[in-house]
Amino acid sequence: MSPSSAHADRDEVVLVYPPTGWEDPGAVLPPLSLLTLVPPLREVGLRATVLDVRKDPAWRRTLEDRIATGRVLAVGISSMTGPQIHGGLDAARVTRAADPSVPIVWGGVHASLVQESTLRHALVDAIVVGEGDRSLPALACALRDTGGLAAVPGVGVLDDSHRPHVEPEPPRTPLDEMALPQYDAVDLTRYRSTLFGTPATSLPFVTSRGCPYRCTYCYNRVFDKRRWRAMSAPRARSAFEEIHQRYGARDIFLLDDEFFIDIQRVRQFAEEMRSSTVEFRFHNANCRVGEVLRFTADDLSSIVAAGFRQMFVGVESGNDEVLDRMEKDHTVADVLEANRRLATTDLVPAYSFMAGLPFERVDQVHDTLHLMERLVRDNPNARILPLSIDSPFPGTPLFETCLSMGFTAPEDLEGWTRVRYDRNNFPGFTADDSRFIEDAHYLSGFLDGRTFRTVSMRFAALRGWVGAVVRLRARHRLWRVRPLMALRRWLRQRSRAPS
Numbered sequence: 117m118s119p120s121s122a123h124a125d126r127d128e129v130v131l132v133y134p135p136t137g138w139e140d141p142g143a144v145l146p147p148l149s150l151l152t153l154v155p156p157l158r159e160v161g162l163r164a165t166v167l168d169v170r171k172d173p174a175w176r177r178t179l180e181d182r183i184a185t186g187r188v189l190a191v192g193i194s195s196m197t198g199p200q201i202h203g204g205l206d207a208a209r210v211t212r213a214a215d216p217s218v219p220i221v222w223g224g225v226h227a228s229l230v231q232e233s234t235l236r237h238a239l240v241d242a243i244v245v246g247e248g249d250r251s252l253p254a255l256a257c258a259l260r261d262t263g264g265l266a267a268v269p270g271v272g273v274l275d276d277s278h279r280p281h282v283e284p285e286p287p288r289t290p291l292d293e294m295a296l297p298q299y300d301a302v303d304l305t306r307y308r309s310t311l312f313g314t315p316a317t318s319l320p321f322v323t324s325r326g327c328p329y330r331c332t333y334c335y336n337r338v339f340d341k342r343r344w345r346a347m348s349a350p351r352a353r354s355a356f357e358e359i360h361q362r363y364g365a366r367d368i369f370l371l372d373d374e375f376f377i378d379i380q381r382v383r384q385f386a387e388e389m390r391s392s393t394v395e396f397r398f399h400n401a402n403c404r405v406g407e408v409l410r411f412t413a414d415d416l417s418s419i420v421a422a423g424f425r426q427m428f429v430g431v432e433s434g435n436d437e438v439l440d441r442m443e444k445d446h447t448v449a450d451v452l453e454a455n456r457r458l459a460t461t462d463l464v465p466a467y468s469f470m471a472g473l474p475f476e477r478v479d480q481v482h483d484t485l486h487l488m489e490r491l492v493r494d495n496p497n498a499r500i501l502p503l504s505i506d507s508p509f510p511g512t513p514l515f516e517t518c519l520s521m522g523f524t525a526p527e528d529l530e531g532w533t534r535v536r537y538d539r540n541n542f543p544g545f546t547a548d549d550s551r552f553i554e555d556a557h558y559l560s561g562f563l564d565g566r567t568f569r570t571v572s573m574r575f576a577a578l579r580g581w582v583g584a585v586v587r588l589r590a591r592h593r594l595w596r597v598r599p600l601m602a603l604r605r606w607l608r609q610r611s612r613a614p615s
């Protein structure tokens with residue numbers, strides 16, 4: 117559809133967060149992407165309703181009811197690449213059926229990275245590319261005042277000749293000038309998330325956006341174009357104090373792509389937080405290996421004193437050749453050294469890894485599992501996140517490599533729903549190698565003997581024991597026979613077989 121008449125009588129935007137395909141019961145974070153967009157919409161006199169499909173079993177009815185009021189200017193859908201698009205399409209279908217005159221706007225990382233095929237889908241009227249904080253209110257005002265979306269910064273539409281047209285993005289708002297996310301736009305009592313072992317009352321927050329580094333697989337190469345901007349330390353402190361005052365939260369789940377880029381800001385932040393009257397705890401801040409090595413012993417102590425608990429450290433591979441091709445700018449020796457330094461502190465490093473890159477050999481995946489075991493051995497505090505299986509994102513150098521090595525990109529939005537993060541996406545591997553990578557994804561979830569998520573929760577009671585076996589095999593690279601995986605496949609087959 118193409119909206120054409122102004123809607124001065126409409127004043128509401130409905131924002132939908134579809135299931136991500138990775139919902140552990142009791143471990144779902146409030147949808148920060150959308151809660152962030154509520155205040156800027158309010159600032160221009162509009163109302164925003166946030167509909168989190170993961171937490172509202174009656175979401176279809178809620179969406180239909182909102183649309184039936186006749187006040188909805190647009191329905192906005194957020195999506196990452198992969199299974200989340202599927203739920204986004206469901207919400208778009210409900211919207212279209214309820215009132216075909218309500219424009220459907222897609223935003224978030226997928227629409228920003230894969231613009232053309234998103235725009236060409238019949239259930240997409242417009243996309244917002246990059247951050248929505250300025251573009252979405254501008255888009256909604258344009259719909260209200262003119263009914264058209266022709267020249268809204270950061271907004272893409274199909275032009276009259278059916279060609280995609282995307283207006284350049286507006287300048288990004290300095291983070292110190294942004295309002296707090298509107299957390300109570302959802303029912304916070306429904307989010308007692310213990311995702312990654314974080315306390316259930318944690319609220320998610322970002323103090324910076326983007327990242328200047330060059331990892332060849334990362335969405336940031338396109339989304340933030342390697343730019344990084346951050347809230348000042350004093351503003352971060354006042355934001356956290358405001359969060360505590362309004363919502364009572366002291367546990368913060370930090371979602372910055374990389375929190376520690378500016379060491380001066382880190383030092384100032386630590387200072388600010390130490391003098392705050394509220395004792396905050398910061399969970400899961402992302403940190404590069406190189407940043408850990410840059411910290412002095414004093415830095416590490418002040419980071420702990422500031423309230424940092426578990427940190428995510430992106431290791432990605434246990435093989436230098438692979439790390440080099442990922443342009444990670446660290447080596448396996450750096451990882452071991454960073455781990456040794458972290459072992460002297462109370463910080464809990466949760467290390468993340470990837471596999472299934474098109475140029476990767478299976479023995480290099482063995483190296484990664486080997487390194488996981490070594491990290492836990494050197495630092496019993498260390499936790500291992502389940503190995504992620506690479507999914508190439510358009511616009512990244514890795515995507516080009518994948519194409520040149522036989523990967524065929526999905527042609528349409530439906531095709532992108534089938535990208536998986538627990539299955540090998542690259543056709544160059546043999547069936548055996550693919551199976552090994554998928555097994556490694558599963559088994560790595562047990563490696564630290566504690567495990568974070570459902571990949572292994574079915575065997576939760578056995579995790580200590582299974583973890584010990586997985587560590588032994590990782591250490592000695594004993595992967596030829598994988599009885600746990602054989603058992604798992606057999607059980608799956610049995611449960612699928614007709615009785």
Ligand code: B12
Nearest residue numbers: 137138147148149192193194196197223224225244247248
């Ligand atoms: C939290 C998070 C999650 C949560 C889900 C979110 C939630 N609320 O529960 C969980 C942990 C479940 C999750 C899962 C996954 N995630 Co995730 N996640 C994140 C993370 C760390 C933060 C998201 C966030 O809140 N950012 C802060 C907000 C303010 O920024 P934002 O989301 O970009 O939103 C802005 C714009 O995008 C835009 N916008 C967003 N939505 C909309 C909607 C409309 C209508 C408009 C107009 C604008 C708009 O406006 C917002 C404000 O400016 C990001 C990385 C990051 N730092 O952003 C990765 C990230 C989004 N995740 C990613 C991925 C790939 C995944 C997975 C799909 C795979 C994986 N291995 O992790 C899984 C799902 C697994 C599966 N299906 O098998 C990728 C997405 C890449 C892509 N091409 O889409 C990211 C970028 C991480 C990365 N570096 O690769 N994730």
